[in-house]
Amino acid sequence: MAAKKPIAVVIGVGPGLGASLARRFATGGYSIGLIARNESNLEPLQKELEQQGHTVLSVKGDAGDVSSIKNAFNTIRTQLGNDPEVLLYNPSGFVYKSILDLKPEELQNSLNISVVGALAASQEVLPAMVKNGKGTILFTGATASLRGSSKFAGLAASKFALRALAQSMARELGPQGVHVAHVIIDGQINTPRQVKGQPDKDIDSFLNSDAIAETYWQLHVQPRSTWTQELDLRPYVEKF
Amino acid sequence: MAAKKPIAVVIGVGPGLGASLARRFATGGYSIGLIARNESNLEPLQKELEQQGHTVLSVKGDAGDVSSIKNAFNTIRTQLGNDPEVLLYNPSGFVYKSILDLKPEELQNSLNISVVGALAASQEVLPAMVKNGKGTILFTGATASLRGSSKFAGLAASKFALRALAQSMARELGPQGVHVAHVIIDGQINTPRQVKGQPDKDIDSFLNSDAIAETYWQLHVQPRSTWTQELDLRPYVEKF
Amino acid sequence: MAAKKPIAVVIGVGPGLGASLARRFATGGYSIGLIARNESNLEPLQKELEQQGHTVLSVKGDAGDVSSIKNAFNTIRTQLGNDPEVLLYNPSGFVYKSILDLKPEELQNSLNISVVGALAASQEVLPAMVKNGKGTILFTGATASLRGSSKFAGLAASKFALRALAQSMARELGPQGVHVAHVIIDGQINTPRQVKGQPDKDIDSFLNSDAIAETYWQLHVQPRSTWTQELDLRPYVEKF
């Protein structure tokens, strides 16, 4: 397995954003490590990318479980033969419930997936990034990163917390050459399920996952003199 | 034990803000429930208030442990004979560490104390508040509620998350008559330890815990037509 | 005319908030200077307060005209015989128009009323406040202070600008003993016109102008160790 290419790891890979990120960074010259709870779901994506000549490794890993994340990164480092240069962290727990019904364990679970997992994954890639004075870590936020809406406490608490983590990391690690940015996705992504479920909607009223991935790529290639720490993305018709 | 007075519960009671809150709400006509990890520390405060004729109940409870919180509220309801009308939630975990050294368990612990405990405590008082269409829940935030500073990831993540919880609760519960507000404490409180440790500092460069408590009281007595959801508090010389 | 009492000046006095502020600060022991574009409208309020034994001076002044503001303050200082200790600044220009139709002069006018007038008025009271190391300046913001909504560019630009002014003043003047705070009014105030125009609405779904004024008063009496720079106010049922 060729390991000369730098490695980008995508955590939280479904049919939408995660797959587009893998494609974009593969095209950009990266070997790709994919981490998802059900790695069998990753097979089609892996095959697609391998047929195009890219190196892809799919690993089972649960973002809400620190030791599972550590194991996944160990596998990636061993099998791809290097430390990742890019980390793209997407997972988030979603709960829509009245504050009276939200179980403390559900809140903990959402926090574990969104922010504790983000810390654990970052710690897997940071030592090499800091040593090399180079690296990119991009976190995926949501509307709920900026606003605690009614019945969205579980999501908002964990997304606010992730944003705090991103800021804190950016302030500490930026001067060490590691670019940490936070992307606020405000709207629905054009996953097959979303698009099929709302057949009358203008396709451009969904965020295009390839276009999101292009923005992540552009963040990654920014020179260190001119870094973005946060941006938002939404469809032109989205209310905000 | 007289139980005719309404009940205010203060969680997270040290020699600073918690004690001042207890005094202010006792003076305002409330029976006071105090919850702290070490309830023996609460004895002097309890005695002080009881000597003034106030009703005070001190209960051991760990904000980072959901079942401990539940037990503490059960005790308060049983012994004070009623559901609390006011909840004042102060606890927060503090960690100052490089992102490379912050252990995932430390982050979890901080999140448990700041936000999961806040949810659990709120759920103990909310059913009665919603039923009565009346109640006040005030959360204590910090500088780190708005800013993820370098090496403050643990505190910032949990304080951002608490702020999200407060917003989400305010949006859901406000229309049901429950006032949920978030107070951002930006600076050092005039606890004996802080003041003694910096003897050359102007006493007004520390937040006065009684003045903070007065602001909490003023939030509590706002009529429902004119509620504050968030405010900040800092000394006049504090940089911000 | 007795001039021993300290002076509070209210600029932008209509039947709602301005009148309530005048009443609250009069009750609190202040002589009141009122500045409005049409000072004849102030006669009933002045009479009401004078009958209660308060000292009130009504002065014609246009918040959008710097020299008019200067003249008004000259009159107040001369006739009430002292420098104001409190400034309460409410005026704002309102325009609801498509960005295509908003005239640059309308935007300028809104900026003049909201922010240039606020600067001019502040400069009339600040030299004495700084000299005395004491004073309170409170600015009235709106929903549009935090959000530029569609067709609200005129209001939002001027209210954002006022918020910037308030922050900048707070950071410079706080350490000199002058308390500068910004109050975000989010909702409709219970003016006779609003209430009559929506007879089916719960009265508590309007902000109560007396309750707002009480919050301004509480801000004013905060000790300098424990100052609020910004808070919001809204009815319990207000969407936000």
Place this chain on the structure above:
Amino acid sequence: MAAKKPIAVVIGVGPGLGASLARRFATGGYSIGLIARNESNLEPLQKELEQQGHTVLSVKGDAGDVSSIKNAFNTIRTQLGNDPEVLLYNPSGFVYKSILDLKPEELQNSLNISVVGALAASQEVLPAMVKNGKGTILFTGATASLRGSSKFAGLAASKFALRALAQSMARELGPQGVHVAHVIIDGQINTPRQVKGQPDKDIDSFLNSDAIAETYWQLHVQPRSTWTQELDLRPYVEKF
């Protein structure tokens, strides 16, 4: 003069960002209209771009003067033979003064340049953009867009106001196909004067104007399904 290429107008063109924006959009296939107070300063840039085969028109225009802006756009439309498809608005007034010394006229001037001019320029390009359901307007913000620092009231008030204008326009015009975004430049740009004045500083501690321009270009080419409304840019070592 060839007018088949779409037109991008840059307002506020100095040796730094404005010039880089002109180069980037020229390279991207646009004819360039340049508007500056002193159009003779634009000659070198115009020559440079013309030698590379680009179409450039330099026009004298004062961002703080609405009729001057109107005239400049009339000239551009007439001479380049079309309506602009892109507007890049950079001008801002800078004043660093104590709030006691900031003249109301200086504040007005800063507001005129930053926000009234931005409205006037936008209104010159919007009718065609709305008609075509297509166009990009990018506003240049600063650190002071988010924070009113001590002695920066003039800059902060006008930059806050510009941000409000950008939000209001984005919310109204987005659904009509016009992309309005706001870029927060947080740090010093690598203009010759800045770099020469601080010879010991790492060149990457200055924002690179070409890299900023690349980000503006990437904002411009985002598909309407996936638009950014706001992002920040700063050097890796910048404190924030």
